[in-house]
Amino acid sequence: MANQISDETMEYVGILAKLELSGEEKEAAKADMEKMLDYIDTLNELDTSAVEPMSHVFPVCNVFREDVVTNGDNKEQTLANAPLRKEDSFEVPKTIG
Amino acid sequence: MDLLHLTAIELGRKIKTREVSVTEAVKAVLEQAKEMEPEINSYVTLDEAGALMQAEAVQKRIDSGELTGPLAGVPAAVKDNMCIEGKLTTCSSKILSNFHPAFTAEAVKNLQKAGAVIVGKTNMDEFAMGSTTETSYYGPTKNPHNLMHVPGGSSGGSCAAVAAQECWYALGSDTGGSIRQPSSFCGVVGLKPTYGTVSRYGLIAYGSSLDQIGPVARDVSDCAAVLEAIASHDEKDSTSIQRKDYDFTSALARDVKGMKIGIPRDYMREGLNPEVADAVWKAARVLEEQGAVIEEFDLSLVKYAIPAYYVIASAEASSNLERFDGVKYGYRAADYEGLHNMYKKTRSEGFGAEVKRRIMLGSFVLSSGYYDAYYLKALCVKALIKQAFDRAFESYDLILGPAAPTTAPELGKSLQDPLKMYLGDIYTISVNLAGLPGMSVPIGRDRKGLPVGMQLIGNSFQEKTLIRAAYTYECATEKQFEVSADVRAGAGMAAGQAGDCGRACRQTGDPGDSAFQAKSEMPDVQAKSGREA
Numbered sequence: 001m002a003n004q005i006s007d008e009t010m011e012y013v014g015i016l017a018k019l020e021l022s023g024e025e026k027e028a029a030k031a032d033m034e035k036m037l038d039y040i041d042t043l044n045e046l047d048t049s050a051v052e053p054m055s056h057v058f059p060v061c062n063v064f065r066e067d068v069v070t071n072g073d074n075k076e077q078t079l080a081n082a083p084l085r086k087e088d089s090f091e092v093p094k095t096i097g
Numbered sequence: 098m099d100l101l102h103l104t105a106i107e108l109g110r111k112i113k114t115r116e117v118s119v120t121e122a123v124k125a126v127l128e129q130a131k132e133m134e135p136e137i138n139s140y141v142t143l144d145e146a147g148a149l150m151q152a153e154a155v156q157k158r159i160d161s162g163e164l165t166g167p168l169a170g171v172p173a174a175v176k177d178n179m180c181i182e183g184k185l186t187t188c189s190s191k192i193l194s195n196f197h198p199a200f201t202a203e204a205v206k207n208l209q210k211a212g213a214v215i216v217g218k219t220n221m222d223e224f225a226m227g228s229t230t231e232t233s234y235y236g237p238t239k240n241p242h243n244l245m246h247v248p249g250g251s252s253g254g255s256c257a258a259v260a261a262q263e264c265w266y267a268l269g270s271d272t273g274g275s276i277r278q279p280s281s282f283c284g285v286v287g288l289k290p291t292y293g294t295v296s297r298y299g300l301i302a303y304g305s306s307l308d309q310i311g312p313v314a315r316d317v318s319d320c321a322a323v324l325e326a327i328a329s330h331d332e333k334d335s336t337s338i339q340r341k342d343y344d345f346t347s348a349l350a351r352d353v354k355g356m357k358i359g360i361p362r363d364y365m366r367e368g369l370n371p372e373v374a375d376a377v378w379k380a381a382r383v384l385e386e387q388g389a390v391i392e393e394f395d396l397s398l399v400k401y402a403i404p405a406y407y408v409i410a411s412a413e414a415s416s417n418l419e420r421f422d423g424v425k426y427g428y429r430a431a432d433y434e435g436l437h438n439m440y441k442k443t444r445s446e447g448f449g450a451e452v453k454r455r456i457m458l459g460s461f462v463l464s465s466g467y468y469d470a471y472y473l474k475a476l477c478v479k480a481l482i483k484q485a486f487d488r489a490f491e492s493y494d495l496i497l498g499p500a501a502p503t504t505a506p507e508l509g510k511s512l513q514d515p516l517k518m519y520l521g522d523i524y525t526i527s528v529n530l531a532g533l534p535g536m537s538v539p540i541g542r543d544r545k546g547l548p549v550g551m552q553l554i555g556n557s558f559q560e561k562t563l564i565r566a567a568y569t570y571e572c573a574t575e576k577q578f579e580v581s582a583d584v585r586a587g588a589g590m591a592a593g594q595a596g597d598c599g600r601a602c603r604q605t606g607d608p609g610d611s612a613f614q615a616k617s618e619m620p621d622v623q624a625k626s627g628r629e630a
Contacts, residue, residue, distance in 0.1 A: 081197060095435075
């Protein structure tokens with residue numbers, strides 16, 4: 001069964017992925033994804049109705065530790081990487097009107 | 098003294114006895130790297146000044162008796178997806194082309210504690226997504242054994258740097274085979290530890306449930322020593338595991354008597370290059386002669402590992418790479434209208450094609466309506482694959498097979514058909530899904546002289562079994578396949594193929610095409626190598 005992805009789905013995935021693809025890129029991405037999904041569909045040959053999804057290979061649960069600060073004040077080093085900086089803040093485009 | 102031919106441990110011994118200074122070792126490797134880099138491009142950043150400064154500091158710590166370990170003073174390289182404080186860390190992506198981390202990855206810190214001098218950051222597939230190191234924003238790395246071929250990936254820079262003697266050992270990371278496959282293609286020893294053995298703190302995440310850092314080395318002893326240095330329990334990584342054993346070098350013993358080794362029939366069938374198959378069988382015979390018991394068995398589910406992997410890894414990648422949005426670090430698009438448009442433009446301009454492909458796929462399989470059918474289904478298949486390995490390890494101490502279906506492909510032949518490239522990871526990917534340790538060891542050459550590797554797979558926490566088998570093989574074959582690349586001879590071959598063209602380019606003085614430029618320099622390089630001989 002060949003997968004067919006609609007333009008609307010591609011648009012939606014683009015929003016989730018925060019990617020803006022050109023018309024040409026979009027067509028290529030759609031074809032790539034349809035091909036991959038056809039391939040991924042081979043997983044349906046396996047009956048997994050009695051199998052629990054496994055997210056972690058070892059039976060580890062949440063790992064807790066005391067919230068003790070061990071690192072120093074890296075403010076300057078951290079802000080030095082900012083594409084745009086305003087005093088001690090990261091500067092971003094205006095978000096509210 | 099030719100330091101470059103020594104193993105890391107041999108060099109460490111000479112540094113310890115003051116036969117060689119740390120600065121001498123660093124200078125030797127920097128000189129080699131500067132000569133090789135125009136050809137190989139193993140490094141994104143070669144940190145000459147930083148390495149010389151580290152050398153002085155490490156020498157003082159050795160002289161004061163603080164550093165006594167086997168790797169003290171030995172120059173190493175680190176894959177460019179591991180953060181080092183203040184050092185450019187790019188993940189071979191445009192989006193991190195100006196990122197200087199404020200902290201150092203735990204594995205690198207452990208190396209520094211052991212006295213390593215980090216000479217540079219190695220090239221990789223962008224965000225470790227790829228099998229050839231051709232998706233790097235900073236240009237492909239070439240295979241030191243034949244410059245017309247890829248080194249494999251994604252840790253292609255680390256493996257090429259070790260093979261071309263541009264460092265004594267390196268760190269790589271392995272999400273679906275990214276240490277083992279390029280190690281096999283470059284004729285070096287690479288090991289992916291059991292999930293949780295090496296801290297992922299400071300490793301820029303791709304598929305968090307699959308990623309592990311591991312060593313790339315010239316021989317099995319170096320590999321064990323580096324693993325011993327980097328493995329640790331780390332509170333900063335919630336998936337880090339407190340192990341009972343960290344003394345991996347204690348497994349360096351020539352003894353496989355009675356060791357039960359299984360060869361999956363499903364690995365040795367169609368799709369496997371006959372030369373690779375032949376080398377794997379020969380390696381198995383060597384271990385048999387040393388006393389191991391070799392049997393074939395059906396592992397099952399082999400063909401489902403790749404589709405399950407691409408669902409899980411892409412899903413995790415789409416989430417992990419969400420953070421690259423042009424706000425806190427890295428590249429930001431120049432023109433945009435408003436916040437969301439800035440995100441989209443930054444990411445669309447900053448990521449390469451393969452990364453975007455996987456983010457799109459990952460976003461799709463996690464989206465409502467598809468989550469159960471794809472993502473949860475893949476997690477169920479992962480459980481089945483783990484069970485298949487559990488069953489195998491009830492009968493065998495070790496699984497032996499090829500690391501990859503072929504030797505290194507030619508440059509420029511893999512990216513057009515991503516699905517075909519993905520299939521090249523068929524023997525390595527399931528090991529990540531099951532969280533197991535895997536190791537690649539050189540076992541031969543194909544007709545073109547390209548290295549062939551075998552993969553040893555162990556049960557969880559059984560790195561020592563891998564090391565013991567690999568060491569036994571290495572002793573029995575007298576390291577005949579662990580030979581560093583003769584880049585000068587290999588490059589000469591490339592020049593021979595391009596012959597007149599290379600010379601013509603030099604005559605017309607076209608410096609724009611670096612490939613031709615490199616070839617045009619060949620006759621001089623050969624002459625130099627001739628003098629040394």
